[in-house]
Amino acid sequence: MSMRQTSDLSISVRPGREAVFPKGEFNRRIAALQSRLHEEGAEALLLTGPENIFWATGRQTAGYFAFQALVVPVEGAPRLLVRQLEETGARAATYLDRIETWQDGADPITVLARMVSEMGLSRLACERTGWFVSPDTRARMEAGLPVALTDGSGWVEDLRVVKSPLELDAIRRAAGYAQAGLGAAIATCGKRVSENDVAAAMMAAALSAGSEAMAMEPLVSSGPRSGIPHATWRRRTMRHGDAVFLELAASHDRYHAALMRSVWIGPPPAEVSRMMDTALRALEAALKMMRPGVPCAAVHEAAQAVIDDAGYSAAFRKRVGYSMGVAFAPDWGEGAILSLFTGVERLLEPGMVFHLPVTLRSYGAYTVGVSETVIVTETGAEPLSTLPRAMTLK
Structure with a gap:
């Protein structure tokens, strides 16, 4: 299936149709996270853990065994990468404008590298203490992403501890x-x-x-x-x-x-x-x-x-x-x-x-x-x- 066909099919899915909270709740969370990025002097934060991605966007699925990643820049809108099969659910569960996909048989790290390049990033903080990414995937990220990776562990978790x-x-x-x-x-x-x-x-x-x-x-x-x-x-x-x-x-x-x-x-x-x-x-x-x-x-x-x-x-x-x-x-x-x-x-x-x-x-x-x-x-x-x-x- 081509990317054009995928996008056409997604038009019928109203963003946030399945969202657990109103859009303003997630906007507040992204703003709080971007404030933390500014304090840390970071350009962007890469999230791969399902809990942190859900907290920031509302994205949830039983298919989180497949690689997914959220890139939150210090300014501007986040961009989400998911398996193509998961695109419809991602659009229904979130209010995100930019959702990229990777197709079965493709390397999601290659798609993530292209996405990061398009965002013009030179440094990318990531969750080094997260449980979701395997050592092999971590090594491929370090070798394949066109940015310097720094440690952003705990930044989202600090915000999650106190509930709204x-x-x-x-x-x-x-x-x-x-x-x-x-x-x-x-x-x-x-x-x-x-x-x-x-x-x-x-x-x-x-x-x-x-x-x-x-x-x-x-x-x-x-x-x-x-x-x-x-x-x-x-x-x-x-x-x-x-x-x-x-x-x-x-x-x-x-x-x-x-x-x-x-x-x-x-x-x-x-x-x-x-x-x-x-x-x-x-x-x-x-x-x-x-x-x-x-x-x-x-x-x-x-x-x-x-x-x-x-x-x-x-x-x-x-x-x-x-x-x-x-x-x-x-x-x-x-x-x-x-x-x-x-x-x-x-x-x-x-x-x-x-x-x-x-x-x-x-x-x-x-x-x-x-x-x-x-x-x-x-x-x-x-x-x-x-x-x-x-x-x-x-």
Whole structure:
């Protein structure tokens, strides 16, 4: 198919028809990014990660496995490069005027090089810490682009951390879907029920409530399997004495909110009850610490102190929370952007969003835990679920 035919076919697609936000929201984001480029003395920034491209333009697709790139100049309009098959979706999801395509069988880096040359650039900042571009593609970019490549890692991520009112509304909606899914999962748990039955009920309820594609599969595990971090359903049938670990992140317009709860089949042992009580108190301590001006590390340390005092330091070997927002597989969180963890001194600001999963494990035996997705407000933290936090007994 010729480029002329491709353009003719695209005329029928109204720009922004499938956009998740109004044009003004994306104009504001591009302006903020261009302000950062000006501060850095950069001519342009090359984005390749699906989360960053979506944040800047609204571009989303299940086909992001194919190379795509957004070039944002310090002045003027951005230009997007996508696989030709993806052009219609890119025009529908964004308000961009300049969308270039590469055809199957062609080298997208060659097309990107031509695009960069047409823009008259001599230097191009890029995301060196991004997960999306393979080492081979990175090497071909460095060899094939007619510009000097510099490091622009973190520039978009710094802007993504504090959410706009429209983003917060999407996350609140996602939290409602996640609560519907967790509620259905808890109700389904019981003796002689399979993990698959619980996962099916969880996902059906979340999808029926409104959730779109999730950036990572839900976590459903029972019995000894629940003591394995990030294990998920595998046809196991629940029985008396089992722990059941449940965690889900639902999505609205690619914005995610996560939620975790614990179930025990039958009466739990005293040690399990004590661990669960510790997890609940640690979460509450972290939530009480969250307010603008507090370092991220202080939130983690508040929870860690509760856990350490109870003697469960070895059962909790991780950060207490991570940023939430835009997500594409393989991760439902923005944990690579900002964590609630020791040594992270960035101060909390209103509009930041975090998932706080407090899990205590007897590794290989069982896990108990509880979580909330919360918005940092002017005065504290707003949890986005109303689902009871205590362990459910079945």
